[in-house]
Each structure stands twice: as structure tokens, then as C-alpha cells.
Amino acid sequence: MKKRLLSLFLIIALFLPCFALASDVVNIDYEVDGDSVCIIVKGQEYKPVSIVIEDAHRKYYIDQKETDSGGEAVFTTRLEKGKEYNCIVNVAGVRETRKILINDDEPGEPKPEDVAYISVKGYKGTILPRVQVKLNKGDTVLSLTERVLSAEGIDYKIRNGYKAGIDGQNEFDKGPGSGWMFSVNGKFPTLGVDSVVVKNGDLIEWFYTSNLGDDIGNSYGGEAFEEEEVIEDYQFEVSTAIESIVDSIAQKEDLTEWQAIGLLRAGINVDERYYENLVEYVRVNEGNFRKMTDYGKIALAATALKKDPRNISGYNIIEKIYNNDKMTLQGTNGPIFALIALDSAGYPVPNDALWPKKKLVNWIIDQQNDDGGFSLVKGETSDIDITAMALQALSRYRDISAVKTAVERAVTFLSENQSLDGGFCSWEESNSESISQTIIALTALGIDPANDSRFVKEGNLISKLLSFREPDGRFAHLIGEGPDDMATEQVLVALVAYQRFLEGKQWIFDMTEEKAGQSDFVDMALASEWAREYIIKAKALGLMEGKGHDRFEPKQNLTRAEFATILVRLLDEEPLDEVQQVFVDVEPSNWHYGYVMIAYKKGFVLGKSVD
Structure with missing residues (x-):
């Protein structure tokens, strides 16, 4: 009985792996x-x-x-x-x-192998007639030559990356100017043998020269070989990544400001309830927020929506930015967000503002640390994110010498602190947010984050950022940590910024084209709701220019001079400046003199008395 049970167990043991394998x-x-x-x-x-x-x-x-x-x-x-x-x-x-x-073939068909051709001719004659050889990925002239010579059993010598001898025919055998040279497709490179990458179909020819190349058609330092620049093209991958993020957030009505900005700048409409919620948010808070970053995000989102941040629920967010007495409460972040928001659509700032743009620019520059980076508080360890955001804010002012120098130093800081994999390490771990902010900054400066040599290590910023993508299409803060909403919204803005860069469009936070239809008057919030549309139209038609200093003064009464000016402009008449003075209280030095005179000549106005 025991033997039968043992046999049964052995049979089961033998067959169980088979059953498991079949199901697995x-x-x-x-x-x-x-x-x-x-x-x-x-x-x-x-x-x-x-x-x-x-x-x-x-x-x-x-x-x-x-x-x-x-x-x-x-x-x-x-x-x-x-x-x-x-x-x-x-x-x-x-x-x-x-x-x-x-590819264009049926799936499963093998891809044709990349090949190159090589020959070797020494001073004793042909050493290796032209042969075809399969290319390996990344092959240089040196690696390809070594592989072919080894396969053919031909001896060779290499010294400091230079072919010193082939088949017993060595450098200086024929005098001080003798040795080996190579050409690629008939051109003699000025690059080293280990620096020229071989491409499909290339012809590599080795020659022995006795006089620095004159006898083989290459005088020393002659025709330069232009190595083809390798340009990484991520347009497809970037578009696909943006689509995956959009799919996860596009239908939300409770979007964050960064999500809305990313979608809108990608040309994707957001639910109209988003702006309604934004207006309600501002109304409930009576237009007052503790952080400058809140004001900045609201202004950017409204501008992206083609709404005027100077009148959100009756509150002028732009004025609350440039007249904010808590500008530096968040350290460097405050002035950075303020300047980006004010410049997003070229919003005018009065000269007597608490924080005019020039003051903001100078304050940010003054925060730069000795290593070229920026931190939340000057003197603390420079931070990648803050440095990148400072570059974003300063990007419009590079025509100023001090700004240009600060920008160059900050770019160098970012380049020198980039990891070999293309990202940035914070607390010994690479995070996606630092990469996102740097991409936004570089696109503002017209620098390609995927191909600029300063930011291409073993990896680059774009390839590294894409590696944070999670299975659901969102992005992680740290690789393998799972999707993170804050990280994902920053990636969205960064990838849209890069997409716009590739397409030759304006920088993501340069929304001057979205300002069409907005009035430049900073006190529009004081006007009645029904009147604002007509003020904008009157300004656009050139009928009214305001009271100066970008103010409309909607609560002031219209003067007779202003009425005469509007009437003349409405009837498309030209002001009449070179005429004799008629009214003692309308002098040639007055801005409205020509308008009043043409109105008087046409009989539109007669004055309040004889003179």
C-alpha cells in the first residue's frame, strides 16, 4: 500500500509542473x-x-x-x-x-541590417579589398575597423586612439610625415577615428600616406568632414504623453490652475464651469489671498481663458499683485510669480506702484547666490526649482546687461547640477518636478532641452521626464512611487511648453495673443458691469484713450472737452490745430485744442458764452 501511495505521489509530482506550465x-x-x-x-x-x-x-x-x-x-x-x-x-x-x-512591411518581417563598407590600402599595396560588414549600434570608424581586421586576421596597432600600424606597415615607416589616414565617403574627417560614428551605407577607406596626405588627396588640415549632428526628436512621444494626461483630467470641472493653463495652452477647451468656479473662489475670498503665488496662478489662468484678471468678480487681481505689501512673504517665489503674471499679457503697471516691474527684476537678480543658483531665501543652498522659475521670470529682460549675466550664470548652474541620466537629484533622488520647471525655463530662453549640448548627458531632460510616466498615463514624483497629481500637472505644463517650442509658438506663459479684447485700463473693476464691454469697444475703436496712467476713471463726469473729442472721432473728422483761438478757456497748449476747434467750425459746439 505504501508503495502504491509513493508511486501516486511521484506521478502527481511529475505532472504538476506540466499542468502549471500549461496554465502559465x-x-x-x-x-x-x-x-x-x-x-x-x-x-x-x-x-x-x-x-x-x-x-x-x-x-x-x-x-x-x-x-x-x-x-x-x-x-x-x-x-x-x-x-x-x-x-x-x-x-x-x-x-x-x-x-x-x-514599418511599412508586414509585422514580423525582419528589418534589413545596416551595413557599411571598408577597405585598406598600404604602401605595399592593397591589404583589404572592399568588404561589406554589418553595423552594430553606435559603431565608430575605430570599432568597425578593429572588428573587421580581427575577423580577417590582420595585425594592427593602436596608440592613443590612433591607428599606428596595419599589417606591419607602421607610422613613420616612410618618413616623418607618413602614417595612416581614413576617409568616409570620400571625405577626410578632422575628427578622431573614435569620434566618427558610422552610418548605414558609409564607405570607410584607409590609406597610407608618405607626406601628411598630399599623396592621397588630403593635404593636412584640408577639407573638413562635417559630422552629422544627431537631433533627438521627441514630438511623437511628447504628444502621446500629453494626450494621456489630458484623458485623465479634461472632463473635470474642479481643475487646478496649472491643469487649466496646461490644457488651454495645448489648445484644449476646459469646462465653462471652471471659470465660474474661479470667479466664485475670488468672490468668496473678497479678492484677498495670503500668498502671491495664489494671485499669480489666478491671473495666469484667467489670461489663458481670454478673461481679464483685472476684473474677476469685480476684483483687480493685477493691481493686487503690483501693490502687494506682502510680496516677499514667500521669499523669492513671490516676486517670481508676480513678474511672470504681469508679463503674461503685458499688463501695464503704474510708475507709482508699490512693485513696478523694474523693481521686481532688480529684486530677483539681487537674490542670486554665488554659485549662480537661486534659493527661497538668499544664501541658503541653491535650489533647482527656484533657479528654473527665476529664469522664467527674467527671460523677458535679457536685453538688460545685468539680467543677461544672471541668466547665463543660472543656466550654467542648472547644467552643472544635472545628473548623467538627464534629471536632477534632490535629497539623493531624481524627481519629475525639477525637470519640469527646468524645461519650462529653457523653452522661455529658446534653448532646446532635448538637444542643447549643455543639457545632454547620457540622457536628456525630455527622455528623463518621460520615464516618470505611470501605467494610467499620469506621472510620478519619484520613479516607481505611483501617480502624483501635483507632479502630473507640472509635467503637463512642461510638455506643452516643449511642444509649443517645437512648433515655433510663443512661450507657454507668453499669452499676449490672448489679451485681444481686453482693455488696458487698470481701474476697469470700478466701472459698472454693463459698461465694461462698451469701454473696451470704445478703446479699440480709438474713441477714448482714458485719463492717463492707464486709468479710465469711470466714476468721473465727462467734461465738455472730452465730449467734443469723442464726437469728432466718432464722425471721423481730423483735429484742427493751426487756427486762431476762439475760447479763452481752450488754449493751443491744451491736448483737446484741435478737437474743440474742429467741433466749433463744424457747428457741433458753440461754447457757454461769446468767448
Whole structure:
């Protein structure tokens, strides 16, 4: 009996792995239609499945769901053509990987190999006739030559990255000007042999020269070889990431200011209830907020909505910014937000304001630390985020010498503190917010955060930021920490800023085009609600210019001179300045003299007495 039980247990033990294996198999299939790809995952039914599509540089798509009753889960996304991707799937702990090729061919067809051609000719004759060789990713002329010579059994010598000898024919064999030179597609590079990257179809030719290249058609220092600049293009990935964020927030009526600004500057309308909520928020608080950052965000959001922040529920947010006696309560943040908001649509600031723009600019510059960075309080450790935001605020004033110098120092600070992976470390961890603020700052300065050499290390700002993307399309504060709303809204603004940069549009916080229809009068909030539309129209038509200092003074009575001026302008008459004075109280030096004189000549006004 014991033997039978033992045999039964052995049989079960042998077959259990087979049963488990059969249920744990995961299959990945895909279909391609243009740049759209449909991935079909098959595994156990009703099990969680996650998917990541990536290449060696970054992740392009992340998602998760549950398999259906047939054990199937279908994912659809868009991928750039002409690339090969790794599709990594995990179904209930069972991991499977498949390569995905997106090109004009049928899926699954092998991609043609990249090849180059190489030949070697020494002073004794041809050492290696032209041969075709498969290119490896990142091959330089040096790595390709070494691989080919080794495969052919040809001896070679290298000294300090220079080919000193091939097949026993060495440098200086034929005199002080003799040695090895190479050409790429008939041109002789001025770059080193380990610096020229080989591209598909390139022809590499090695020659032995006896007189510094004259005998092989390359006089020393002759025609320069222009190495093709590698430009990283993230437009597709950025658009896809923006779409994923938009999908998660676009229908919300309780948007934050940054979410609304990001959506609007991406050309996406927000629910009309958002502005209603903003107006109510300002009304309930009677237009008073403790933090300058609150005023700044409200002004930016209203401007992005093509609303006038000088009249939100009757409160002038712009005036509350430039006349704020608690401007520096939040340290450097206050003046930074104030200047960005005031410049967002070129809002005028009176010269007698508590904080005119010039004062704000000078105050921010004075906060710069010795290392070129900025901190919340001058003298504290420089902070990446504050430095980036200071650059955003100062970006409009680079024609001022002191600002230009401060900007250059701050840019250098950011570049020198960037990590090799393209991000920034705060408390020994790389966070997405610092990257977002830096991208916004660089786009304000016209600097490409993905391709400017100062910000391209082993990674760059854009590639690093995209690595924070979570399966639901939102972004994390720290990689692997899960989606974070504050991090996501800053990423949205940053990616939209970069998208606008790539498309040649105005900087994300430069909304001067949104100011159309707004009046430049700073006291519009004093006018009755019904009258504001007509004041704006009168200003736009050139009928009224205000009382000076950007004020309309809506509560003051209209003078006879002002009425005569409006009448003349309305009838499209020209002022008559070069005429004899008629009224003793209307002198040639008065601003309204020409208007009153033409009105008198036309019989529109007769005065209150003979003179």
C-alpha cells in the first residue's frame, strides 16, 4: 500500500509542473495599421496584466487591465514607424517579452541590417579589398575597423586612439610625415577615428600616406568632414504623453490652475464651469489671498481663458499683485510669480506702484547666490526649482546687461547640477518636478532641452521626464512611487511648453495673443458691469484713450472737452490745430485744442458764452 501511495505521489509530482506550465503560458501577438498597433495578450482568465513598450532609451507605452473570460487582453496605442520596440507583458506574475517592429512591411518581417563598407590600402599595396560588414549600434570608424581586421586576421596597432600600424606597415615607416589616414565617403574627417560614428551605407577607406596626405588627396588640415549632428526628436512621444494626461483630467470641472493653463495652452477647451468656479473662489475670498503665488496662478489662468484678471468678480487681481505689501512673504517665489503674471499679457503697471516691474527684476537678480543658483531665501543652498522659475521670470529682460549675466550664470548652474541620466537629484533622488520647471525655463530662453549640448548627458531632460510616466498615463514624483497629481500637472505644463517650442509658438506663459479684447485700463473693476464691454469697444475703436496712467476713471463726469473729442472721432473728422483761438478757456497748449476747434467750425459746439 505504501508503495502504491509513493508511486501516486511521484506521478502527481511529475505532472504538476506540466499542468502549471500549461496554465502559465503567455502569448503576445500584434497587428499594425500605419502607426497604430494592437497588442493581443493571451494567458490565464481574469488575471491582472500589465504591459510596457520600450526601447533602449525610454518607455513609450504603459498600461494595465485584466484578462477576460478567454484569458485575453487587448491594448491599442500608436508607435513611431521605422523603429523596433520591446513589448514586455506580465500576467499574474508570468513575464513574457516580444519584439515589435513598426514599418511599412508586414509585422514580423525582419528589418534589413545596416551595413557599411571598408577597405585598406598600404604602401605595399592593397591589404583589404572592399568588404561589406554589418553595423552594430553606435559603431565608430575605430570599432568597425578593429572588428573587421580581427575577423580577417590582420595585425594592427593602436596608440592613443590612433591607428599606428596595419599589417606591419607602421607610422613613420616612410618618413616623418607618413602614417595612416581614413576617409568616409570620400571625405577626410578632422575628427578622431573614435569620434566618427558610422552610418548605414558609409564607405570607410584607409590609406597610407608618405607626406601628411598630399599623396592621397588630403593635404593636412584640408577639407573638413562635417559630422552629422544627431537631433533627438521627441514630438511623437511628447504628444502621446500629453494626450494621456489630458484623458485623465479634461472632463473635470474642479481643475487646478496649472491643469487649466496646461490644457488651454495645448489648445484644449476646459469646462465653462471652471471659470465660474474661479470667479466664485475670488468672490468668496473678497479678492484677498495670503500668498502671491495664489494671485499669480489666478491671473495666469484667467489670461489663458481670454478673461481679464483685472476684473474677476469685480476684483483687480493685477493691481493686487503690483501693490502687494506682502510680496516677499514667500521669499523669492513671490516676486517670481508676480513678474511672470504681469508679463503674461503685458499688463501695464503704474510708475507709482508699490512693485513696478523694474523693481521686481532688480529684486530677483539681487537674490542670486554665488554659485549662480537661486534659493527661497538668499544664501541658503541653491535650489533647482527656484533657479528654473527665476529664469522664467527674467527671460523677458535679457536685453538688460545685468539680467543677461544672471541668466547665463543660472543656466550654467542648472547644467552643472544635472545628473548623467538627464534629471536632477534632490535629497539623493531624481524627481519629475525639477525637470519640469527646468524645461519650462529653457523653452522661455529658446534653448532646446532635448538637444542643447549643455543639457545632454547620457540622457536628456525630455527622455528623463518621460520615464516618470505611470501605467494610467499620469506621472510620478519619484520613479516607481505611483501617480502624483501635483507632479502630473507640472509635467503637463512642461510638455506643452516643449511642444509649443517645437512648433515655433510663443512661450507657454507668453499669452499676449490672448489679451485681444481686453482693455488696458487698470481701474476697469470700478466701472459698472454693463459698461465694461462698451469701454473696451470704445478703446479699440480709438474713441477714448482714458485719463492717463492707464486709468479710465469711470466714476468721473465727462467734461465738455472730452465730449467734443469723442464726437469728432466718432464722425471721423481730423483735429484742427493751426487756427486762431476762439475760447479763452481752450488754449493751443491744451491736448483737446484741435478737437474743440474742429467741433466749433463744424457747428457741433458753440461754447457757454461769446468767448
